Amino acid sequence: xxxxxxxxxxxxxxxxxxxxxxxxxxxxxxxxxxxxxxxxxxxxxxxxxxxxxxxxxxxxxxxxxxxxxxxxxxxxxxxxxxxxxxxxxxxxxxxxxxxxxxxxxxxxxxxxxxxxxxxxxxxxxxxxxxxxxxxxxxxxxxxxxxxxxxxxxxxxxxxxxxxxxxxxxxxxxxxxxxxxxxxxxxxxxxxxxxxxxxxxxxxxxxxxxxxxxxxxxxxxxxxxxxxxxxxxxxxxxxxxxxxxxxxxxxxxxxxxxxxxxxxxxxxxxxxxxxxxxxxxxxxxxxxxxxxxxxxxxxxxxxxxxxxxxxxxxxxxxxxxxxxxxxxxxxxxxxxxxxxxxxxxxxxxxxxxxxxxxxxxxxxxxxxxxxxxxx
Amino acid sequence: xxxxxxxxxxxxxxxxxxxxxxxxxxxxxxxxxxxxxxxxxxxxxxxxxxxxxxxxxxxxxxxxxxxxxxxxxxxxxxxxxxxxxxxxxxxxxxxxxxxxxxxxxxxxxxxxxxxxxxxxxxxxxxxxxxxxxxxxxxxxxxxxxxxxxxxxxxxxxxxxxxxxxxxxxxxxxxxxxxxxxxxxxxxxxxxxxxxxxxxxxxxxxxxxxxxxxxxxxxxxxxxxxxxxxxxxxxxxxxxxxxxxxxxxxxxxxxxxxxxxxxxxxxxxxxxxxxxxxxxxxxxxxxxxxxxxxxxxxxxxxxxxxxxxxxxxxxxxxxxxxxxxxxxxxxxxxxxxxxxxxxxxxxxxxxxxxxxxxxxxxxxxxxxxxxxxxxxxxxxxxxxxxxxxxxxxxxxxxxxxxxxxxxxxxxxxxxxxxxxxxxxxxxxxxxxxxxxxxxxxxxxxxxxxxxxxxxxxxxxxxxxxxxxxxxxxxxxxxxxxxxxxxxxxxxxxxxxxxxxxxxxxxxxxxxxxxxxxxxxxxxxxxxxxxxxxxxxxxxxxxxxxxxxxxxxxxxxxxxxxxxxxxxxxxxxxxxxxxxxxxxxxxxxxxxxxxxxx
Numbered sequence: 001x002x003x004x005x006x007x008x009x010x011x012x013x014x015x016x017x018x019x020x021x022x023x024x025x026x027x028x029x030x031x032x033x034x035x036x037x038x039x040x041x042x043x044x045x046x047x048x049x050x051x052x053x054x055x056x057x058x059x060x061x062x063x064x065x066x067x068x069x070x071x072x073x074x075x076x077x078x079x080x081x082x083x084x085x086x087x088x089x090x091x092x093x094x095x096x097x098x099x100x101x102x103x104x105x106x107x108x109x110x111x112x113x114x115x116x117x118x119x120x121x122x123x124x125x126x127x128x129x130x131x132x133x134x135x136x137x138x139x140x141x142x143x144x145x146x147x148x149x150x151x152x153x154x155x156x157x158x159x160x161x162x163x164x165x166x167x168x169x170x171x172x173x174x175x176x177x178x179x180x181x182x183x184x185x186x187x188x189x190x191x192x193x194x195x196x197x198x199x200x201x202x203x204x205x206x207x208x209x210x211x212x213x214x215x216x217x218x219x220x221x222x223x224x225x226x227x228x229x230x231x232x233x234x235x236x237x238x239x240x241x242x243x244x245x246x247x248x249x250x251x252x253x254x255x256x257x258x259x260x261x262x263x264x265x266x267x268x269x270x271x272x273x274x275x276x277x278x279x280x281x282x283x284x285x286x287x288x289x290x291x292x293x294x295x296x297x298x299x300x301x302x303x304x305x306x307x308x309x310x311x312x313x314x315x316x317x318x319x320x321x322x323x324x325x326x327x328x329x330x331x332x333x334x335x336x337x338x339x340x341x342x343x344x345x346x347x348x349x350x351x352x353x354x355x356x357x358x359x360x361x362x363x364x365x366x367x368x369x370x371x372x373x374x
Numbered sequence: 375x376x377x378x379x380x381x382x383x384x385x386x387x388x389x390x391x392x393x394x395x396x397x398x399x400x401x402x403x404x405x406x407x408x409x410x411x412x413x414x415x416x417x418x419x420x421x422x423x424x425x426x427x428x429x430x431x432x433x434x435x436x437x438x439x440x441x442x443x444x445x446x447x448x449x450x451x452x453x454x455x456x457x458x459x460x461x462x463x464x465x466x467x468x469x470x471x472x473x474x475x476x477x478x479x480x481x482x483x484x485x486x487x488x489x490x491x492x493x494x495x496x497x498x499x500x501x502x503x504x505x506x507x508x509x510x511x512x513x514x515x516x517x518x519x520x521x522x523x524x525x526x527x528x529x530x531x532x533x534x535x536x537x538x539x540x541x542x543x544x545x546x547x548x549x550x551x552x553x554x555x556x557x558x559x560x561x562x563x564x565x566x567x568x569x570x571x572x573x574x575x576x577x578x579x580x581x582x583x584x585x586x587x588x589x590x591x592x593x594x595x596x597x598x599x600x601x602x603x604x605x606x607x608x609x610x611x612x613x614x615x616x617x618x619x620x621x622x623x624x625x626x627x628x629x630x631x632x633x634x635x636x637x638x639x640x641x642x643x644x645x646x647x648x649x650x651x652x653x654x655x656x657x658x659x660x661x662x663x664x665x666x667x668x669x670x671x672x673x674x675x676x677x678x679x680x681x682x683x684x685x686x687x688x689x690x691x692x693x694x695x696x697x698x699x700x701x702x703x704x705x706x707x708x709x710x711x712x713x714x715x716x717x718x719x720x721x722x723x724x725x726x727x728x729x730x731x732x733x734x735x736x737x738x739x740x741x742x743x744x745x746x747x748x749x750x751x752x753x754x755x756x757x758x759x760x761x762x763x764x765x766x767x768x769x770x771x772x773x774x775x776x777x778x779x780x781x782x783x784x785x786x787x788x789x790x791x792x793x794x795x796x797x798x799x800x801x802x803x804x805x806x807x808x809x810x811x812x813x814x815x816x817x818x819x820x821x822x823x824x825x826x827x828x829x830x831x832x833x834x835x836x837x838x839x840x841x842x843x844x845x846x847x848x849x850x851x852x853x854x855x856x857x858x859x860x861x862x863x864x865x866x867x868x869x870x871x872x873x874x875x876x877x878x879x880x881x882x883x884x885x886x887x888x889x890x891x892x893x894x895x896x897x898x899x900x901x902x903x904x905x906x907x908x909x910x911x912x913x914x915x916x917x918x919x920x921x922x923x924x925x926x927x928x929x930x931x932x933x934x935x936x937x938x939x940x941x942x943x944x945x946x947x948x949x950x951x952x953x954x955x956x957x958x959x960x961x962x963x964x965x966x967x968x969x970x
Contacts, residue, residue, distance in 0.1 A: 213859075216789065
């Protein structure tokens, strides 16, 4: 009897799982939705969006004729981050260059710059930064500061003295931007793919009318949910592993943690996203509504997950909400596994919330599908 | 008197000329030939029916006539203008109402009309008279402030018609105006079109309902892109004089009699008509065979008037045979109880709106039971509660003695369900669809393979196994849907509008299977809006405004509506009669309430 029961369940479930997989993989459009955006985003995020400042243009208004102002100008011109130095001869010219966004910052050295230095005092120069590009501007100021400090120590003819404060960045000593972004992307891309696949799944069947067909068959609501979870889980896992492999081998991000701790976390993460996706799908009447729903939930979720801005900087209420977003927890796990060899206990601290979210969202999805029968 | 405020000068000038000249027009979309090159003329002051099953090319021709499509060959001249060269002018002289008229559902009736007037470049303030006459003409006056989305199907069509008439067209093209419209509103549409043609306008009415052809003055009959007939419908039915017969007095055996009749070489077509069987003999066939059959089964044979549908089927070489290979393979259904489906005081409310209002009935085993009614009457809601897709607000529904809301998987496998528009997985191949339905009903291993092979053989699906259901011809799509819903041999079969949008020949094949299944004891629940299809049912439940207004055999319903006006009423007449008396009753009740 028990064996009969098992085979019976398996047969029905198997038929549905095959159906779900085929619906995603046989449709050129859904293949595109599933696989194209992750690859595109991987390229865009890693190459196009970077916080480092490169190829900056700087204007120099040098009113001094002394040695040190030329030294300063030469060092700026030689700096790696600088693309071109504009030499200007009056304030108006300088203002115009910033106005037209030709330069991001301008150096203004007064006529007494070299004389003050030679006299043993401090040479003063003014840096004018384009505040419209505040982030890149600040970084540029930092670079210029370093150059000025070097000029200063050369002027005192002292051997290069160690600065009083030495900053050392742990886990990413050179602050390589990609080390941070690429592992996080694996989470974000899997998040969107799994959300999309599942958000469309019930809505598509409802549009076709096959959902009614499914509901009158002997299959149970739980089986429907399981059948829709499995393919999304499989495809999400494949995508996630591809991203992780790309990070480790293509971009050379050091993978210091345990793969065997990361994998189950990835599965739990996808299961919790699938639950959210199915909830969206259960309340959508059409695929269009489902896509709208997925974006309405997905975009704020990514913004609040701690990918772009630290969760700790958000107002308390939003921090609580962020705890309900699967991505928040998975980002901690994936960043930690890549860069800081996160120990099992710390990973566990972030996986149990994932398990809770998965349980709650999948249960709610089941109940929503059931209640839509009313 | 003028029903429409259009000026008649242009029409009078052109009256001697045809309104539309179709000259060997051809159109293909890729490999699909929608129109295969034919010529015809459409005249002013006449209602011309553009008749044919779905996919015959009606809409393509309509869109070419309005200049929305460019033909691949030939030409069309409308009101003296070439539809390609004078494209801009075409939109001024023609009015076009597509299948789904582009009404803005969130705008009111009046706002929709204003919008269409403005799109035509009319100043809405100066044309109050046009609005008034159109509202009076369509009888939409009391509803000007109602949102278009909240109108009934019939009222939407009337509003669409009003918008299409805004530009005072010389030629009015209506693409399937009667789809989704209840018989009462349909009468209204006919009346309006009649007034327009009396006024000199050329009106083209395209339809897949062949019975509507008989109401047109002239008919263009299309099938698979070819013009099969051009002329008054009477001319076509006259060819079938003395070839249509009715076998009466066979009530208990009528399905067997029909099957035997259809298998006769001399019979080209046949259907169930209430308690009788209606047959059409092939051209040049003698009456001997059918006489012999009538004698054998003790039936009376009487000659009846030919219908347009008879003529259409005859033109295409007759319908399918009477034997269902599917039913032949089935074992007779055994059920413990004689009642297969029952419901008591079944009620469903959505908020304030009552979709089904305490409906009760019982369906016997092996019965074909029809739920009939206009869109929005509550038949779909009732149907969905019966098969467990909706939870009743009050009352109970049982299938084979089980409440499907609480039923286990085993109980659910007692019913088969075929949803409207053949719900198949378009992304899966035909074979994968069959395997899915077998799997989801728990079939496994050898029995699964056997059952699938059987369905493939019965329905001739072998050439299509690798294709997507979306690419199948309509008839095969229907076969596949039926195969999927019968894979697990259910004793009760639910069919939701199974033949909407299907050509008459495919419809006959479908009913051959259903008749065969019923003879094996399968109980069939069917919803339909084809009035003549109701005649195939053993009993019909008529629904109107959420209530069950009548429940009887088709013959009894027709008999009850007999009047001096309609001595031999059709199902449609019976329906209209029932609806009108239900309305009268409602009025009487409100009056009584007001008096109290």
